[in-house]
Amino acid sequence: MAVTDAKGVVIIGANLAGGRAAEALRTAGYEGAITLIGDETELPYERPPLSKEVLTEPDTLPAQFYILDSADYAENNIDLRLGVRAERLDTVGQKVELSDGSEVAFEQVILATGARVRRLNIEGSDLKGIHYLRTLEDARALSEELKPGARIGFIGMGVIGAEVAASARKRGCEVITIEPLEIPMARALGPRFGAWLAQVHREEGVDVRLGCGVSSILGEQGRVNGVILNDGEQVDLDALVVGIGVIPNLELAEAAGLEIDNGIVVNEFAQTSNPAIYAVGDVANSPLYFGGRGRCETYQNAQDQAIFAARAIAGQAEPYLKPQWFWTDQFDINIQVLGDVISDAEVVIRGDENSRQFSAFFVQDNLIRGLLTVNQAKDMGAGRRLLERSIPVDTVALADVNIDLRQLLKKTA
Template identity: 40%
Template sequence: MSGMLIIGAGLAGLTVAETLRSEGYAGPITLIGDEAHAPYQRPPLSKGFLLGQTAEAQLMMRPPELLVKKDIDLRVGAGATAIDRSTKRVALGDGSTLGYDGLALCPGSRLRPLPLAGADWHGVYGLRTLDEAKAIAAALEAAHNVVIIGGGFIGLEVASVARRKEKRVTVLEAADRLMARVVAPLISQFYLDLHTRHGAEVVLGAMVSELVGSGGRITAVRTRDGREFPADLVLVGIGIIPNVELAQAAGLEVNGGIVVDACGRCSDPTIVAAGDCTARRLDDGSLRRLESVQNALEQGRSAAAALLGRDRPFHAAPWFWSDQYDVKLQMLGLTAGFDQVVTRGDPTTQKFSAYYYQAGKLIAIDSLNQPPEHMNGRKLFEKGISPTPAQAADTAFDLGSLLA
């Protein structure tokens, strides 16, 4: 018996492994990771860890002895390089091969590279892994001028950490507002004001055209309009690319991600996939790719059940969070296609929510510093209840009463 093989020792991979055990699977489970570390949490890398408030040991998802106790064979340091579906064997970077009865693909994603000369110079960083976070944390101590390329979540979280460390910070965002892909203009404006108030310079419509350096070290970033921003630390946060190559080479369907159904099954239903690497086919045939802790967790559970021949479809509304300065943003649902936004609470208090509607139906909620509002929203979504825009905007109206 070869047992279950899981490629990728991140949150999705670990969740598949642990769920297999909790669902009663008693055979061998092998978890393969190409990083040198046991599974660790990524969200704190751009938050508490960079700030120095979260220690490396606190990032680890499980103590090693717990994996031993669960009889999960964790092998780190050599990634999978090829899958042979006909013989059910996987080749690893160290030259060995492993057989499998069931296979889960959880290789996550990697950073989208900046297509400019100098992107590999000293002082230019991306943030995806613990090793990268350690390097940035060390460089940040000595840095004076921090330039962030990309005004998305990770860029803005690093900007807020750098400002809290009293560095000069410039955020260069190509779009005409921050986090434009996922939030309404009023939330973008709130974050522009927040960063500006904390002393960061945010430049919108900034097309980075050149990295300027000397002796292999970054000294400035130039934009297309000829402006030059001095920099001794540059953080590139321009998105990620799902790791699909192994699946593609093995002949599995890939379309912007490894295509899976609601239960995490790939086009070969004996193989499952979960996490950042997937593109999930929805009931209407469209594909959805999410990059979040919730997706890795939920899909990991579904994928493990599917390996055991059980259906556990994952339909929950997406959620996500971001911490910048003293503001916690919690997002629920997806904003794409909204035609109306109402606010609940006073934006000037840093404590309010935005309710997004499409044709009168609630499709998403962004809550700022309002965890109870977010939790209530999750219950509304679970039950398919849509308060009217007038109810959502009226703070005197108890939205929880709709759940009764």
């Protein structure tokens, strides 16, 4: 088959990062060819609803589920190739080889290959009724299991396990979560607020088991019907959800000889060790706001890093360095986390920690290093600016709900 003549940008990964990158290239005035390649057959879509609305209201997709309407791709002259895999990145010949045998020439590549779920590999892992969650197809299959009264077990209580557990309760399921660490969502929320979240789940009727593993999976006629915990207890189940993290999709980058270190190593412009190739989102190992490097598996990072990479290609390079930010919605609670909430900084509570509405500021040397809000997203706007502008704060004032946070910004601005 022919190589597409016009060299341009090839984006690998038709997802949030890939879709935003394509859109942002055009917004930034890029006039070359854009090809967006994805192995799912769906148009690029938002993954956050997969663990929430798609499970709790399975009959309709949420409004604005898709990143762009199908007409927008044609209008913006974006060549969308869905249901095909990028098999090889030929950096010398400057072309990408696709699973349908075609090739696309490039000047630059944006790798938004994302991550795939980590799978269980204990006995019984291949039984029916064991679910993972990454794609719309996964969510639809899982949704079928969430019948009222169904007993749903969870291995892992990270963000996916915790959100899906909340959705399963909303559907009237009996829920047991099994988490090997002593704290749920420990990596995201830190010990204090992870423990706080465990309490919320218990109040909502979830049987939360912490510091607990699964020693084997039980099945009958090829379908899961329970697990044995490592203390020997047998738990009967109708379905099992596994949320034990993700593995970045590095194969293309590795084969192309790019520098890899738990992700594709990129600089502050999202450029890999090959300057014609960019990597964004879950798959990229990037410089972090508070120093060091890491991969960020968040919506905000996928979106913003993609936009910065697109602008860099369009000649508007600006360093991308933002404090990490994510949100999670569980039961009637919206939690947002900004920056570093894991450090041993002083925690200043604004509001009542024993309620479901408060903010927690993580303060070190009078500077805000992190902010966690519970149903108090309105503290995020001022809080983010206090953090990003490194404005020294008075912890007494921070804790005083009668003092408008915007006043703290102005005082020293």
